Amino acid sequence: MPPKKKARVSKRTASSGKDDDGETVSSAGGKRKAAASVGKNEKCSESPGSPQYSHWLMKSEPESRFENDIDVKFGIEDLKALPDQTGCWDGVRNYQARNFMRQMKEGQLAFFYHSNCKEPGIAGVMKIVKESYVDHTQFDKKDVHYDATSKPDNPKWSMVDVQYQRMMKRFLPLSELKKYHLQHRANGGPLKDMALFTRARLSVQPLTAEEFDFILSLEDEVAL
Template identity: 85%
Template sequence: MPPKKRPRVGKRSESSGKSDDAVGPSAAGRKRKAAAGDGCESAGVPVYSHWLMKSEPESRFENGVDVKFGIEDLKALPDQTSCWDGVRNYQARNFMRQMKEGQLAFFYHSNCKEPGVAGLMKIAKEAYVDHTQFDKKDVHYDVSSKPDNPKWSMVDVRFQRMMKRFVPLSELKKHHLQHRADGGPLKDVALFTRARLSVQPLTSEEFDFILSLEVKEPH
């Protein structure tokens, strides 16, 4: 049983319907994952197949519990798999509910000295009930959520690999600003247009461009 390391979500932003920049999975044998769309629509709702999921790689304590969970923590777990629990933002939750087994997501390090894309993970299990919402000892306990009508979901994620080169937020921002001017693939990327979301959708074009940066010199 790995040590307990909880995901993080700022309580204030959770209650306001905005998730903060720091949500991550428990290292306690859990797994989680989120998916988003490629711009295709189903019944008017965009359907995505690639994702970016944020978690904090540096120690931070909530109610005496270290919520640190970086990509190295995921890699060290049995089967390199964990649940992605603790998400308390409705939009982020809904994105996770769209995720399909086998889809890819970037593991994004947030709320740290150098935020950015650290590696790749795969959705290992589609959305199911997040049990931490009912655990009074958990930092993400939600007194308003009931077992017969749970509010929150989680997914399982499995480590795939580290990025060949860590791609920092500062570099991604330069591309975003350039693409806003010239119509490039990152012009509308959620990392900057919906920055506070801890679980974000990526189009195939956005995902492929970000992935391509790992073999290129820093911008």
């Protein structure tokens, strides 16, 4: 396990009424049961008949913000600085985001997305190195993510371990990704249904292989 400094996600996704682009978004739905597990070599889907996913986008805050006198900042450089460049992705308190984490498989890749900051966007790539297990912060009364309604014999929240892989060749800002999303929505393209814009509040989001590969290709392109 990493030291006391834990990987944090953007908690505003569980409480804020706006996404990174400043657009008002609807609140998350009611409590949902954990998604069913899938076989070791299967891709993941949220429900039968829905798209299958093996890539992810995970949001965290790279700039200092204090909750109960605790700085919840955790950017990609913080992950890179941890022993083995590995940390637990704790603090997720949204049921849909939690369910996506429960579907993740060891070895799958995720974008590290900087959220709730001056310029949000994709900063780098990380790998899932430990599949879903109980998030201990839900039982820690001193932790900002303490949940008094969660019990050790029936925990509500889960986390995964992630490992830094690399920085993006260039930072991909939300503003650029949105331009592609709007173009693709109008004319067809990989990002037309990207969850970053259709399910903006989620701190953990699925990506299709086509979406993931297209975003990687933008590294070598001049900013739109």
